[in-house]
Amino acid sequence: MKSAVIVFPGSNCDRDLAVALEKVTGFRPIMVWHGEADFDKVDLIALPGGFSYGDYLRAGAMAARSPVMKEVVKRANRGVPVLGICNGFQVLTETGLLPGALMRNANLKFVCKDVWLKVERTDTIFTNRYARGQVIRIPVAHHDGNYFADADTIRRIEDNGQVAVRYCDADGSFSPASNPNGSIGNIAGIFNEAGNVLGMMPHPERLIEPALGGADGRGFFESVMQELVA
Amino acid sequence: MTDTLSITPELVAEHGLTNEEYELILSVMGREPTITELGIFSVMWSEHCSYKSSKVWLKRLPTKAPWVIQGPGENAGVIDIGDGDAVIFKMESHNHPSYIEPYQGAATGVGGILRDVFTMGGRPIANLNALRFGSPDHPKTRHLVSGVVAGIGGYGNCVGVPTVAGECTFHPAYNGNILVNAMTVGLARKDRIFYSAAAGVGNPVVYVGSKTGRDGIHGATMASAEFTEDSEEKRPTVQVGDPFTEKLLIEACLELMAEDAIVAIQDMGAAGLTSSSVEMASKGGVGFELDLDRVPQREENMTPYEMMLSESQERMLMVLKPGSEAQAEAIFRKWDLDFAVIGRITDTGRLTLKHEGEIVGDIPVAPLVDKAPEYDRPWEPTPPAPALHPGDVPAPRSLGDALRTLMGCPDLASKRWIWEQYDHMVMADTVQRPGGDAAVVRVHGTTKGLALTTDCTPRYCKADPVEGGKQAVAEAWRNITATGAKPLAITDCMNFGNPERPIIMGQFAGAIQGMAEACTALEFPVISGNVSLYNETNGEAILPTPAIGGVGLLKDIDCMVTIALKTAGDWLYMVGESAGHLGQSLYLREVCGREDGPPPPVDLAIERRNGDFVRSAIENRQVVACHDLSDGGLLVAAAEMALAGDLGFDLDADWGSLPDHAALFGEDQGRYLVEVSEGEAFEAAARAAGVPVKRIGFVGGDTLNRGGERLISLAELREIHESWLPNYMENA
Numbered sequence: 001m002k003s004a005v006i007v008f009p010g011s012n013c014d015r016d017l018a019v020a021l022e023k024v025t026g027f028r029p030i031m032v033w034h035g036e037a038d039f040d041k042v043d044l045i046a047l048p049g050g051f052s053y054g055d056y057l058r059a060g061a062m063a064a065r066s067p068v069m070k071e072v073v074k075r076a077n078r079g080v081p082v083l084g085i086c087n088g089f090q091v092l093t094e095t096g097l098l099p100g101a102l103m104r105n106a107n108l109k110f111v112c113k114d115v116w117l118k119v120e121r122t123d124t125i126f127t128n129r130y131a132r133g134q135v136i137r138i139p140v141a142h143h144d145g146n147y148f149a150d151a152d153t154i155r156r157i158e159d160n161g162q163v164a165v166r167y168c169d170a171d172g173s174f175s176p177a178s179n180p181n182g183s184i185g186n187i188a189g190i191f192n193e194a195g196n197v198l199g200m201m202p203h204p205e206r207l208i209e210p211a212l213g214g215a216d217g218r219g220f221f222e223s224v225m226q227e228l229v230a
Numbered sequence: 231m232t233d234t235l236s237i238t239p240e241l242v243a244e245h246g247l248t249n250e251e252y253e254l255i256l257s258v259m260g261r262e263p264t265i266t267e268l269g270i271f272s273v274m275w276s277e278h279c280s281y282k283s284s285k286v287w288l289k290r291l292p293t294k295a296p297w298v299i300q301g302p303g304e305n306a307g308v309i310d311i312g313d314g315d316a317v318i319f320k321m322e323s324h325n326h327p328s329y330i331e332p333y334q335g336a337a338t339g340v341g342g343i344l345r346d347v348f349t350m351g352g353r354p355i356a357n358l359n360a361l362r363f364g365s366p367d368h369p370k371t372r373h374l375v376s377g378v379v380a381g382i383g384g385y386g387n388c389v390g391v392p393t394v395a396g397e398c399t400f401h402p403a404y405n406g407n408i409l410v411n412a413m414t415v416g417l418a419r420k421d422r423i424f425y426s427a428a429a430g431v432g433n434p435v436v437y438v439g440s441k442t443g444r445d446g447i448h449g450a451t452m453a454s455a456e457f458t459e460d461s462e463e464k465r466p467t468v469q470v471g472d473p474f475t476e477k478l479l480i481e482a483c484l485e486l487m488a489e490d491a492i493v494a495i496q497d498m499g500a501a502g503l504t505s506s507s508v509e510m511a512s513k514g515g516v517g518f519e520l521d522l523d524r525v526p527q528r529e530e531n532m533t534p535y536e537m538m539l540s541e542s543q544e545r546m547l548m549v550l551k552p553g554s555e556a557q558a559e560a561i562f563r564k565w566d567l568d569f570a571v572i573g574r575i576t577d578t579g580r581l582t583l584k585h586e587g588e589i590v591g592d593i594p595v596a597p598l599v600d601k602a603p604e605y606d607r608p609w610e611p612t613p614p615a616p617a618l619h620p621g622d623v624p625a626p627r628s629l630g631d632a633l634r635t636l637m638g639c640p641d642l643a644s645k646r647w648i649w650e651q652y653d654h655m656v657m658a659d660t661v662q663r664p665g666g667d668a669a670v671v672r673v674h675g676t677t678k679g680l681a682l683t684t685d686c687t688p689r690y691c692k693a694d695p696v697e698g699g700k701q702a703v704a705e706a707w708r709n710i711t712a713t714g715a716k717p718l719a720i721t722d723c724m725n726f727g728n729p730e731r732p733i734i735m736g737q738f739a740g741a742i743q744g745m746a747e748a749c750t751a752l753e754f755p756v757i758s759g760n761v762s763l764y765n766e767t768n769g770e771a772i773l774p775t776p777a778i779g780g781v782g783l784l785k786d787i788d789c790m791v792t793i794a795l796k797t798a799g800d801w802l803y804m805v806g807e808s809a810g811h812l813g814q815s816l817y818l819r820e821v822c823g824r825e826d827g828p829p830p831p832v833d834l835a836i837e838r839r840n841g842d843f844v845r846s847a848i849e850n851r852q853v854v855a856c857h858d859l860s861d862g863g864l865l866v867a868a869a870e871m872a873l874a875g876d877l878g879f880d881l882d883a884d885w886g887s888l889p890d891h892a893a894l895f896g897e898d899q900g901r902y903l904v905e906v907s908e909g910e911a912f913e914a915a916a917r918a919a920g921v922p923v924k925r926i927g928f929v930g931g932d933t934l935n936r937g938g939e940r941l942i943s944l945a946e947l948r949e950i951h952e953s954w955l956p957n958y959m960e961n962a
Contacts, residue, residue, distance in 0.1 A: 009566060010474050012390020016658040049656075051388040054474025110383050112653045141387070141653045206655050211672070211787060213663070 001228050003029040003044040006072065006088075008063045013049035013086065013205065020205035021046065024221035034066040043228045044081045045072055047088025049141070049203060059102065059144045060090030069095055081125055081224060082197045086142055089189070089199030098192055098199045099157060100149030105142070106182025112141040114213075115180055117165040117188055117202060118172050124191060125227040126198045127164060129219040135172045136165075136216035138202045140180055140188075145201040147183035147190075154184055164189040164198055235265045245272035251603055258597040266534045266583065266591045271598065273501035273539060274508060277763055280602040283729040284761045287742045291756045292749045297718055298757055299423065305346040305497065306416075307757025308423055309719050311783050315673060316420040317680060318352035321360070321413035321721040321779040323762035327468040328410040332377025336410050337385040337471040341543055343414045344389060345497035348480050349546065351424040351487050352416025355657060356671045357386050359396040359412050360684040360723070360777040364405030366640050366958055371400070374408055376959065381471075382412070383651040388473035389480065392660050393652035394669035395682050400640040401689070406767025411723040413779040415682055417673060424487060426496040428514035428549045428575055433493055435507070435518060435573040436555070438562050439479050439545035443528035445469045446502070446541025475544040475567070482565040483546065491554035498545040504538045506547040508581060512599040520573035522585040534583055534590040549575060609735035615693050618827030620810040620892035623818060629865070629894065630941040632821050633934070634950055636862050636895070637869055639820045643954035665874065666793045667709040667858055670784065679784035681715035687861070688773035690829030693814050695737045699744025699776055700832040704899060706780030707752045708858040711841040712902060714790050714848035715782035717752065722759040722778055727771025729763045737774035738763075745776060751834035752841075754780070791848050793857040795875030798930035800854065801909045802879060803923045804864060805916070806840045806901030810885075810892025816862045817895035830897050837900040843921040844902050852912045855905035864926075865894040867903045869947060872934055878944055880935040883926035890936075905929060 003021050007014045014031065021044075022028045029046065032039045052063035063069065069091070076082045076097050084092040092098045105111060114137050119130040130136065149157070157163060166186040169178045179186045181201070189200025204217030235241070242252045245268060255263055255271050263271065273279055281288065293301035299316055300308035306320035324339025344354050359382055364371050375398075386393045391414070428435075446469035486492060494514065496506040503525070511518045522534050528542070550558055555571060562569040576582070581598070583591035626632035636642055649664040661679055662670035668683035685705040691698030703720065710717040722745065727734040749755055765772040784790055812818050813827025847853045855875065857867045865881070872878055885893040906912045909925060916923040934941045 010388070010477055012388075012477065012656055016656065019658060050390060051474060051477070054388065054472070056474070109380075110387055110651045110653070112387075112655060113650050139655055141655060143387075203655070206658050211661050212655075212658060213661075 001025050001027050001044065001225055002042045003027065003046060004032045004039060004042040005029045005046045005048055006032050006034065006068055008034045008052035008066060010052045010054050011048050011050035013203065017046055017048045017085065017205045020208050021221060024208060024218055025225045032068060034063065034068050037067045038071055044083065044224055045075065047084040047091050049086030049088060052087055052091065060087060060094040063091045064094035073097060076197050079194065079196050083126065084199040085203055085205065086201055089201055090144060092197060092199040097197050098190055099153050100147055102144050103146040103148050104144050105146050110143040111180050112139065114139045115202060116168050116170050116178060118168040119165055120163045121161055124195050126220050126223050128226060129223040133172065135168060135170065137214055138204050138207045138217045140202045142201055145181040145183065147187045149184065157190055160193060162191045162193065163187055164191055165200060237262055237268055245269065246276060247272055251275060254601060258594065258601055264591055266538055267593055269535050269539050270504050270591065270593060273504055274598055275602050279501055279505055281761055282603045283605050283607050283763060284724065284738065285604050286606045287739055290742055290746050292746060293755050293757060295719065295753055295755045298755055299420065301757050302759060304425060305349045307719065307721060308350065309757060310420060311678065314420050316418050316423060317781060318347050318350050318416040318418055319414065319721055319779065319781055320346050320758035321411055321723040321777065322346065322760040323723050323725060324410045324412060325407060325725065325762050325765060328378055329408050331468040332374050333381040333384065334468050334470050336378040336381030338469045338543055339410050339412045340382055340385040341471045341473065341476050342499050343412045344391065344476060345499065347414045347416035348483055349424065349495055349497045350418065351422050352418040353484055354391045354414050354416045354480065355659065356415040356682055357391050357393040357412065358682055358684050358779060359393065359410065360686065361396065361398040362404045362409035362688065362775060363400050364408065365402040366400050368405045372959060378410055379648050379651055385471055385473045387653040389477045390656050392654045392656050394654050394660055394671060395664055395684065397684055398645050398648055401773060403773045406770060407765040407772050409725050409772065409775055411777045413684060413721060415680065415781060422487065424492060424495050426494050426510050426513055428494045428510040428516050430493055430549065431516065431575050431577045433549050433552055433575045434555055434571045435520065435575065436548045436550050436558065437525060437545065437570045437572045438548065439567055440472065440475050440542055441526040441528035441568055442537055442540050443542045444532065444536055444540060447536060447539045469541050469543050471543050478565040478567055479544055479546065482562050482567055486558050486561050489557060491551055491558050493549040493551055495546060495548045498547060500541065502539060502541050508595060508598060510547065510549065511581060511595045517576035517578035517580045517582065517595065518573055519576050519582045522583055524570050524572045526568040526570050534585045607729055607735045608732045609739050610732040611736050612695055612740060615813065615826060615828040618813040620812055620889050623812045623822060625889060625891045626821055629936055632817065632891065632895065633865055633869060633941055635820050636816060636866055637947060638950040638954050639816065640954065641816065642862055642866060644952045645955060646952060647955040647959060661787050662713060662790060662792060667712040670713055670787065670790055672787055677786050677788065679715065679787040679790060681710040681713045681782040681784060683709040684777055684779045685709060686775055686777045688775045689814050689825060691737065691741055691774040691776065693829050695740025695774055696744040697829050697831055698774065699741035700748040700834065701829065701899060702776050702778045703745050703748035703752065703754060704832050704837050705860055706778040707754050708841060710780050710782035711845050712856045712858045713784065714845060715784040716845065717754050717780055717782040719755050719757045720778050720780045722756055722776055724759065724761045725765055725772060725775040725777065726763050727766045734771055741774055741776045748834055752838055789849055791853060791856050793871050793874045794855055795871050795877040795879065795905055795929050796854045797907065798877060800929045801906045801925055802868065802927040802929060803904050803906050803912065804901060804926050805844055805904060805921060805923050807922050808888065808893050808896055808898050810888045810896040811898045812892055812896055815895060815897045817891065830899050832899045840900050840902065840921055843916065843919040844904065847912065847915060852908065852915060853904045853906060857903050859901040859903060860897065863895040863897050864903060869934060871903065872944060873948055873951060876944065877929055878931035878933045879927050879929050880938060881927035882937050883924065
């Protein structure tokens, strides 16, 4: 399985994501610099977390207009799987590949902690290794993770089953207390309509081995692997 | 100001120089200095840069061990952790700026200490911070906490270095002078360490990073004076940080360091271009000729004076090997950073500054550095506090209520509200997160781990600077030991009041003496550090605060333990002995409302013996959870272990003649609380090592009990412990 991690100036989870991809899939990804207008054909494109361009203007706004993203959008529209984590999710909404926007957290503070997530769909290339309704624990670390879209858009993504994961309690129930950032519908991650693009605020790459405190994040990478190798 | 200004006594005084110091400048120069030269002398001879009051004492600290690669004197210290790996670390204060402008002051404190580490070739892998604020009741405290925490997070989160540990306490003595001490730990290959000594006549001097503006001019001088009520007016001297540029600078510098292009490199920290060029020239015994017209500038019409004294952030100065300019420039351009050859190395031994075709400064480097004033200031020892016997301190009406008070008091309450605003997991190597005795960060790509902590108990230092200095070092050593790691070295951040007052100088001298004894006895040398004096407002000094940043090594993170209780039915043992020392304890302060008595004495031989035993018991897997006993004593430590493991306990020990509250809340040193599954084997090992251990209870249930009687439920304890800080910050 061949994957690419896109590196923007200010990305800071690019190494973590590459390490996780290699540890879980056994294949080392290529690192693609933001200025490159073209890159090798790959099976998965991953957009890492961090502060691309310092989050200046708006988180993800400038990265979405970088040369490499034109190519990423083109390939995503052709069906190539694209996974955006944290800042990568913000970049994906800024390019329009995913609907909605990520606003400043409701309490206006950066938040870094483990959260519980309910896996809403398991028939997708990113989540097939989880059980439907499974509750997993992985961390968030962001200042702008408050998912927002207008009412029509929310209805559409809910009706289409585009919600991938939602913030929940340890027992899987939804409450304001289990929502770390004020996201509408406790939404933590969404697919595009075709299902080949996933954006999520939580960081699965940070919990892929017990030494780090858990391995619930592995499933996302194992799922892609399963899909592509099968 | 222009360079033709004549030097008046007022101008000399405004630069923080005494008449004697100015006379010395005249004799070094052999003529009246230009205003630019006066500015350079002023910052180089400031307390902040010259250590003129502290140098004579700092020399007494032990700085050597077989694993020390570089001790104090470089940008940061370096230790060997085996397998060709080296760890680079340092702690530094940013107290004055953080009080004036908390967000930017704290943020640029983080930026500065990061640069000290990656300047030497280390990739920063962890940040820590030690924070001291005024009384929670003081009207400014909430604003300062909020701004400092946001600033540390705003910078560290963006550069992508995890902030993994620290401490945060409150005391009215910091009402007018908070302390913000930031520490960075970096990782390098032992054979790829970079130093600051310039060499090679003719070699290019290169400026990289951000452009120079008018921010931070005279920051070093500000940090060398007392505060008064109009310190707010100094706000414009606080620099503004840009963590995005810092991140680019880290990547660009490390990329260039992988090539064979750099002769010497130094960050532009306090006193900016002046101190970086003077230190590089001085260490290399060479001269520098700088063409200031080539310095990248953010503002128009900057004078040489302003350029030499600016403390604009995210800048570095390098000496390159001849012919490598193009290669280096390509790397910095790729990262969208300024790159300019601004001068060359000369054989004159002078710092020569050119501006618009004229020489605006020409100072002999050696005397600028070597003739810097050095004072052996008069000092007075702190008089010993009268003894306080356990019987002199009343028992609480109820043990449970005393525990509630302590676990919810500002110093012991959970600091989750702070560390959840810091990205403590980026880089995906944080194997022990904030909240324990020390954080543990894995050495990337290996099974080794670094245990990291910051410690100091300022109330002990105030009561007895010598014992307090010992205790600060011993507690850092103990916290590292409690994870199973071997403590290797420390950095120190010496925060004190006005050294011109003999009682303050006596606190400094005493703390150094205590620290030196502890460092020697525990083989825990000082490899880097920083001194921050004049922490006074309107004559009120802070508590003496020699903050210690400690680093230890775990050979295998699989052998690490945490403070969390693990298994119902396991035994709890106390390692070490209790005399029920309540002088300067938190019980005395928080429950009895008194701050008196001497601090607990530290017996360094016992400290070492007990710690070495605990470490070996962790390595042998006899100990499955471990916590050092410090603030609040045994019952607080046990409560913290219970919360971390979500498991209760019953303490059923009998203390003999010692009153229960003295045994449970006394702060005797050299002690640990450990969870053990096989009690007999553990006791046998302790006997063999000659270490006193006492079985004091067992793990289980969802309540905290004393001799079968319930003190409090875990749920209530958690609520008390977790709610103080968020309530304080958010329900004003």
